[in-house]
Amino acid sequence: MVRIIIFSSIFLLSGVALSQELFIQPGLLKSTGTISPSTMLNRGVQNYYLSGFLEYYVDKKLSFRGDLMYFMDGKSKTGTDNLFFKEGFRTYFGVFYHTGKKNWDNYVGIEPGIAVFKPLASIDPNARLQASPSFAVHIGSTYYIWKFFNFFVDVAYVNSTYRGLSFGSEKTDELILSAGLGFNLQTRKKK
Numbered sequence: 001m002v003r004i005i006i007f008s009s010i011f012l013l014s015g016v017a018l019s020q021e022l023f024i025q026p027g028l029l030k031s032t033g034t035i036s037p038s039t040m041l042n043r044g045v046q047n048y049y050l051s052g053f054l055e056y057y058v059d060k061k062l063s064f065r066g067d068l069m070y071f072m073d074g075k076s077k078t079g080t081d082n083l084f085f086k087e088g089f090r091t092y093f094g095v096f097y098h099t100g101k102k103n104w105d106n107y108v109g110i111e112p113g114i115a116v117f118k119p120l121a122s123i124d125p126n127a128r129l130q131a132s133p134s135f136a137v138h139i140g141s142t143y144y145i146w147k148f149f150n151f152f153v154d155v156a157y158v159n160s161t162y163r164g165l166s167f168g169s170e171k172t173d174e175l176i177l178s179a180g181l182g183f184n185l186q187t188r189k190k191k
Contacts, residue, residue, distance in 0.1 A: 029055070096108065
């Protein structure tokens, strides 16, 4: 265990020392894949998504990004059965604005998209899989450690409503946290 910690520390420190090269350039392609926890804002529920995104930088300060969040499971915070989703996913595409220095990239972005979900039978036995308009607002940060890898953290507010339940509509807004190791590749020659 001690060897793993020492090796990891040396690897990370050497990555930081070698990462004085500027990676944030037009043509940068970035992607991630992670398990993302979320908190539903109108229910005491924590959901888990298999999520990922693909992003392309057209400029140092502007990129286009597509996100996919596949619902895996949910857990009630109160101990009662107030879970909502049985199955579904969220998908978005939008524009991001970037600031930062050297290899540290901070960003905000907005993405319109759709949320496709089916509620549990306990919510409404007649509910079906339904696509609803949605949007996501992101804020996050990325640190590039090597020409192929980065560390990232991203918080997204997603807004959507499931309509057509026997008792009306139900808001399904969430805060979704993603973090971990990301991958990047420069698709153009650096300036």
